[in-house]
Amino acid sequence: MALEATTTLNHPVNQVAAVFADEAFQRHVSELVGGKLESFTVDGDTASAFTATIVRQVPTGRLPELAKKFVGEHLTVTQVEKWSAPDADGSRHSDISVKVAGAPVDVTAVQRLVSEGAGTRLELSGTVSSSIPLLGGKIADAAEPFVGKALNIEATQAEAWLAGEIH
Numbered sequence: 001m002a003l004e005a006t007t008t009l010n011h012p013v014n015q016v017a018a019v020f021a022d023e024a025f026q027r028h029v030s031e032l033v034g035g036k037l038e039s040f041t042v043d044g045d046t047a048s049a050f051t052a053t054i055v056r057q058v059p060t061g062r063l064p065e066l067a068k069k070f071v072g073e074h075l076t077v078t079q080v081e082k083w084s085a086p087d088a089d090g091s092r093h094s095d096i097s098v099k100v101a102g103a104p105v106d107v108t109a110v111q112r113l114v115s116e117g118a119g120t121r122l123e124l125s126g127t128v129s130s131s132i133p134l135l136g137g138k139i140a141d142a143a144e145p146f147v148g149k150a151l152n153i154e155a156t157q158a159e160a161w162l163a164g165e166i167h
Contacts, residue, residue: 003109005124007155011162013090013113014047016120017083019158020094021046026054028166029157034059038076048085053078076101081111090115096126104130122155 009016019025023040030037035058044050056077078101083094091114098107109126160166 003107003124003126003128005122005152005155007122007152008116009120009122009155009159009162010118011120011159012118013086013092013115013120015162016113016122016158017086017092018046019161020081020154021050021052021083022161025158025161026056028161029154030056030058032157033153035074046083050083052081052083054081055079075103106130 021042023037026040027037035056038055038057039053040055041053042050043053056079057074058077060073060075078099080097081094084092086092091112093110093112096107096109096111100106105128107126107128109124112123114121114123157166
């Protein structure tokens with residue numbers, strides 16, 4: 001299932017990237033959706049290429065009943081973001097992979113932070129897949145809206161965080 005999203009943030013790329021690499025911000029996003037941040041690590045200097053690994057426990061209350069039967073009340077989601085060093089104009093990208101423990105759902109995506117004047121255009125493109133024969137397509141179709149919504153929440157919260165509206 002294809003995943004596409006674009007939004008604009010009113011802050012420069014370096015600030016947006018720094019928020020995505022901020023443990024307090026990741027904890028806020030996790031708690032906002034009723035989950036908790038289990039671990040957060042950054043390998044490398046965030047001013048250049050780095051890797052962020054975010055492990056969250058998230059509730060399954062909004063999943064379809066079919067999915068909840070398999071996974072229970074919570075899921076452990078591991079998100080690995082491999083960030084590039086900034087381009088000459090400050091733009092960056094990250095290769096994202098998401099694994100869900102105990103669920104046959106994988107997400108691979110590329111997130112681009114494109115410098116646009118004083119702001120940043122966030123572009124996300126990727127796929128949601130499931131490895132279960134015959135049912136995999138249905139599971140991926142059911143998961144895609146939740147993945148897209150989670151990524152949109154992160155972008156919206158990053159804008160509010162940078163504007164000083166939350167902390």
